[in-house]
Amino acid sequence: MRETSVIAATGLRRTYPAQPPVPVLHGVDLVVRRGERVAVLGGSGAGKSTLLNILGLLDPPDGGSYVLLETQVTTLNHRERDRLRATALGFVFQAHHVLGHRTASENVALKLATIAAPRRERADRIHAALAGVGLGHRAAALGRTLSGGEKQRLAIARAVVGNPAVLLADEPTGNLDDDNTANVLNLLAAQASAGVAVVVITHDRRVARWADTAYTLSDGALEVGAG
Amino acid sequence: MRWRHLRDEFADVFVEIGARRARAALLIIGVALSTGVLVASLTVSSIAARQIDANVAAAASRTFTVGLREGVGADAPPFPVDSDDRASRVPLVVAAGRRVDLAGSDVSVHRLRPGPGAGRTESSANVSAVTSGYLRAAGITIDAPVGFLLDSPRPYAVALLGAGAARELGVPDRGPYVGVRIWLNAQPYAVIGLLSDGQAVGLDDAVVVPHARADALAVVAPIDTILLVRTDIGAAAPVARVIRDAIRPEAPETLTVSSVDDFRELRTGVSDQLARLSAGVGALLLALAMLLIANAMVVAVVSRTGEIGLRRALGASRAAVARIFLIEGGLAGGLGGLAGAAVGVFAALAVAAVNGWGFSFPTLLVLAAPVLGTGVGVLASAYPAWRAAGIAPAEALRSD
Numbered sequence: 001m002r003e004t005s006v007i008a009a010t011g012l013r014r015t016y017p018a019q020p021p022v023p024v025l026h027g028v029d030l031v032v033r034r035g036e037r038v039a040v041l042g043g044s045g046a047g048k049s050t051l052l053n054i055l056g057l058l059d060p061p062d063g064g065s066y067v068l069l070e071t072q073v074t075t076l077n078h079r080e081r082d083r084l085r086a087t088a089l090g091f092v093f094q095a096h097h098v099l100g101h102r103t104a105s106e107n108v109a110l111k112l113a114t115i116a117a118p119r120r121e122r123a124d125r126i127h128a129a130l131a132g133v134g135l136g137h138r139a140a141a142l143g144r145t146l147s148g149g150e151k152q153r154l155a156i157a158r159a160v161v162g163n164p165a166v167l168l169a170d171e172p173t174g175n176l177d178d179d180n181t182a183n184v185l186n187l188l189a190a191q192a193s194a195g196v197a198v199v200v201i202t203h204d205r206r207v208a209r210w211a212d213t214a215y216t217l218s219d220g221a222l223e224v225g226a227g
Numbered sequence: 228m229r230w231r232h233l234r235d236e237f238a239d240v241f242v243e244i245g246a247r248r249a250r251a252a253l254l255i256i257g258v259a260l261s262t263g264v265l266v267a268s269l270t271v272s273s274i275a276a277r278q279i280d281a282n283v284a285a286a287a288s289r290t291f292t293v294g295l296r297e298g299v300g301a302d303a304p305p306f307p308v309d310s311d312d313r314a315s316r317v318p319l320v321v322a323a324g325r326r327v328d329l330a331g332s333d334v335s336v337h338r339l340r341p342g343p344g345a346g347r348t349e350s351s352a353n354v355s356a357v358t359s360g361y362l363r364a365a366g367i368t369i370d371a372p373v374g375f376l377l378d379s380p381r382p383y384a385v386a387l388l389g390a391g392a393a394r395e396l397g398v399p400d401r402g403p404y405v406g407v408r409i410w411l412n413a414q415p416y417a418v419i420g421l422l423s424d425g426q427a428v429g430l431d432d433a434v435v436v437p438h439a440r441a442d443a444l445a446v447v448a449p450i451d452t453i454l455l456v457r458t459d460i461g462a463a464a465p466v467a468r469v470i471r472d473a474i475r476p477e478a479p480e481t482l483t484v485s486s487v488d489d490f491r492e493l494r495t496g497v498s499d500q501l502a503r504l505s506a507g508v509g510a511l512l513l514a515l516a517m518l519l520i521a522n523a524m525v526v527a528v529v530s531r532t533g534e535i536g537l538r539r540a541l542g543a544s545r546a547a548v549a550r551i552f553l554i555e556g557g558l559a560g561g562l563g564g565l566a567g568a569a570v571g572v573f574a575a576l577a578v579a580a581v582n583g584w585g586f587s588f589p590t591l592l593v594l595a596a597p598v599l600g601t602g603v604g605v606l607a608s609a610y611p612a613w614r615a616a617g618i619a620p621a622e623a624l625r626s627d
Contacts, residue, residue, distance in 0.1 A: 049621075049625075053621040056540065058539070058540060058619075058620045058621040058624070059619070059620075059621045078544070078545065079544060082539075082542055082543070082544040082545075083542070083544075085540070085541075085542045086541065086542020086543075087542070089542075091540045091541070093540075093624060095533075095624075097533055097534070097536070097537040097540075097624065099534060099537075101246035101247065102242065102246060106242055110239075110537075110538070110541060111541050111542075113232075113235035113236075113238070113239060114538070114541045114542045114543050114547075115542060116231045116232055116235065119231075158541075162541075162542075
C-alpha cells in the first residue's frame with residue numbers, strides 16, 4: 001500500500017516576477033506515497049510555502065512535471081484543478097483560517113458543501129470528523145470562542161472530512177504549545193495510518209523526527225534529511 | 228450536481244447573513260428605502276394622475292366651446308343673435324352663451340371721467356362682452372339679478388366687474404351700486420354688480436359688458452366670439468356632436484367644436500409627466516442603492532479575503548466564489564425590494580388618505596419591487612464578485 005505514489009513531482013520551478021526576477025524553486029523532485037509522513041524543512045524565504053502552494057494546486061509551477069493521483073496537473077485547466085483540489089487534497093494552515101462567526105460544525109460543513117457531498121451523510125460525517133479531533137462536544141461553539149489548539153484541531157477536522165488522499169499542512173504547530181503540538185501530530189499520524197499522505201511544511205525539528213521522510217529545501221531544491 | 232451546489236451556496240449565504248445581521252440589515256434597509264420611495268412615488272403619481280384625470284374629466288365632460296372655423300370665419304356670418312337659445316334647446320344642455328374679448332388697445336377703462344383734473348385713473352382691466360348664458364355656462368354667479376341686462380337687444384351701457392377689476396378700480400366689493408360708474412372709451416357705464424368665481428375663465432380682472440355692446444366699444448371680428456356650452460354631467464361629447472347643426476343648420480361646417488379632446492390630451496400629458504418624474508426620482512434612488520450595495524460588497528470582499536482563500540483551498544471554483552457574492556447581493560436586494568414594496572404601499576396609502584384621494588393597490592409594482600431589488604442587488608454585486616473570483620488563493624491565504 002505504501003508503494004503507491006500519490007505525489008510525483010519532477011523538476012518543479014517557480015520564479016516570482018519582479019525586477020530582477022526572484023527564482024524560488026529550481027528543480028524540486030518529490031515523491032510521496034500513500035500513508036507516508038513527509039516533513040519539508042527550510043529557513044524563512046527558502047520557498048517552503050511556494051512548494052506547498054504548488055503541491056496544493058493553489059499556484060501553478062513555471063516548469064517541471066507534477067503528477068497527483070496519476071493525473072498530470074500541469075496540463076489541467078482552472079476548473080479541473082479546482083475539482084482535483086476539492087476531492088484529493090486537504091489543507092491545514094498555521095493561521096488555521098477558522099471562520100470565527102460560524103460554528104465548528106458550519107466550518108467543517110464548508111468542505112462538504114464544496115464537494116457537494118450528499119446531504120443525508122453530512123451530519124454524520126461532520127460529527128465523526130469533530131469527534132475524531134476531540135471536538136465533538138464543541139460542535140455548536142462559534143469559531144471565535146475556540147482556543148488556539150481547538151482551532152487547529154478544527155482545521156484538521158475540516159481538512160479530513162472530505163476524505164482527501166493528501167493532507168498538506170503549512171506550519172500546523174507553529175502557534176501551539178508542546179501539548180497541542182503533540183495532539184496535532186498525533187492526529188496527523190492517525191490520518192497517515194489511515195492511508196492519507198501527509199506533507200508538513202515546518203521549521204520544527206520535532207516534526208522532522210515525527211516524519212517518515214524529512215527533506216530540507218535549500219537553494220530551491222530538496223535534499224533528503226533534516227539539514 | 229449543479230443544483231446541489233446552488234442550494235449549498237444559498238444555504239451558505241443565509242448562514243453568512245445570519246452571522247452578520249447588522250451589515251445585512253443595513254443593506255436591506257438601503258434597498259428598502261430606495262425601492263420604497265420608487266414604489267411610493269410611482270403609486271402616488273398614479274393615483275394623483277387618476278385624481279387629476281377624474282377632476283379634469285368631470286369638468287371636461289360638462290363644458291365645451293363652439294367657435295367659427297378658421298379660414299371661413301372672416302367671411303362667414305357671425306353667430307346668429309339667438310345662438311344661446313338655439314344651443315340651449317338641445318337636450319342635456321344646461322346653459323349656453325357667447326363671449327368676445329375686446330382688445331385692450333381698443334378700449335380704455337377709467338374709474339373717473341377722463342379729462343383734465345381726473346388724474347391717472349386708467350385701469351389695466353380687460354373688457355369682455357358676454358351674454359348671461361355665458362356666465363351661467365361658466366358657473367359664474369352675479370351678486371344681483373341683473374343678467375337680463377346683458378341679453379337685451381338694446382345695448383345698455385352697464386358693466387359687471389370681476390373681483391380683481393373692482394379692487395383695482397376702487398369699486399366696493401358689496402352693493403348697492405346705485406350711481407357707481409366707470410368709463411369705457413370715455414363713455415359712462417353703470418356698475419350693476421360683481422362677478423364671483425371668474426378666475427377659471429379669466430374674468431376676475433375683467434370688466435364685463437353686454438355682448439350687444441361689443442361693437443360700440445371696439446372693432447370686433449365675428450371669429451373673435453366663442454359660445455360656451457354647459458351640459459349635464461358626462462353629456463358634453465354627445466351634445467358636441469349635434470350642437471353645430473342646432474346653431475347653424477344651414478352651414479354647420481363653418482363652426483368648430485373644441486373641448487373634450489384637448490382636455491384628454493392635457494390629462495394624458497399630466498399623467499405621463501408625473502409618471503416620468505416619479506420614475507426618474509426612483510431610478511436615481513435605485514442607482515444610489517446600487518452604489519451602496521456595491522460599496523458594501525467591495526468592503527466585504529476585502530474583509531473576507533482570507534475566507535475567499537480558504538474556500539478556494541477547499542476546492543471552490545472562481546465561479547463558486549463569485550456566486551456567493553452575487554447571491555448575497557441578490558438576496559439583500561430582493562429582501563430590500565420586498566420591504567420597500569411594503570413601505571411604498573403604506574406611504575402611498577398615507578398620502579392618499581391625507582389628500583382624500585382614492586387608492587388602488589399597485590399589484591404590479593408590488594410584484595415587481597422584489598424582482599427589481601434582486602436585479603439591482605445582483606448588478607451591484609457583479610464587480611465585487613468579479614474581484615473576489617480573481618483573487619489568487621495563495622495570496623488570499625497569506626492575507627490573514
